[in-house]
Amino acid sequence: MTPTGSTLPRRMLARQLRMLREKSGVSAEFARDAIGVGKQTLWRMETGQPVRLNPLFIERLCQVYGAGDDVIRMMLGLTEEAGRTGWWHAYGDAIPNTSICSWGWRRRRKGL
Numbered sequence: 185m186t187p188t189g190s191t192l193p194r195r196m197l198a199r200q201l202r203m204l205r206e207k208s209g210v211s212a213e214f215a216r217d218a219i220g221v222g223k224q225t226l227w228r229m230e231t232g233q234p235v236r237l238n239p240l241f242i243e244r245l246c247q248v249y250g251a252g253d254d255v256i257r258m259m260l261g262l263t264e265e266a267g268r269t270g271w272w273h274a275y276g277d278a279i280p281n282t283s284i285c286s287w288g289w290r291r292r293r294k295g296l
Contacts, residue, residue: 191232193262193265193266194232194234194237194262194266195232196262197229197232197237197242197259197262197263197266198229198230198231198232198233199232200258200259200262201229201230201242201245201259202230202231204245204246204249204251204255205230205245205249207249208248208249208250210248210249212226212227212230214248215245215248215249218244218245218248219241219244219245221241229241237263237266237267239260239263239264242259242260242263243256243259243260246259
């Protein structure tokens with residue numbers, strides 16, 4: 185897994201960020217300027233692409249978008265959860281990479 189954490193909470197956060205921005209009528213340019221990031225970074229945040237999520241940025245965006253305290257808490261919770269790796273990563277060394285690779289080839293050969 186990448187150092188950016190779990191994908192499901194990150195995608196949920198992304199969807200909510202974009203929805204809040206669009207609902208509030210704030211432009212992407214204004215949002216970028218509010219947190220001091222580039223075009224690509226905001227795009228990655230709003231599409232759920234791997235990016236390090238700074239809780240201060242998320243909180244500031246929520247404030248700019250006019251979100252209530254309960255929404256801000258929920259978004260910060262998603263931010264925290266997105267930074268965690270899944271439980272299965274603790275077992276990443278249990279199966280050698282060569283086994284995974286050869287299993288994939290066998291699966292494709294058999295047409296599964």
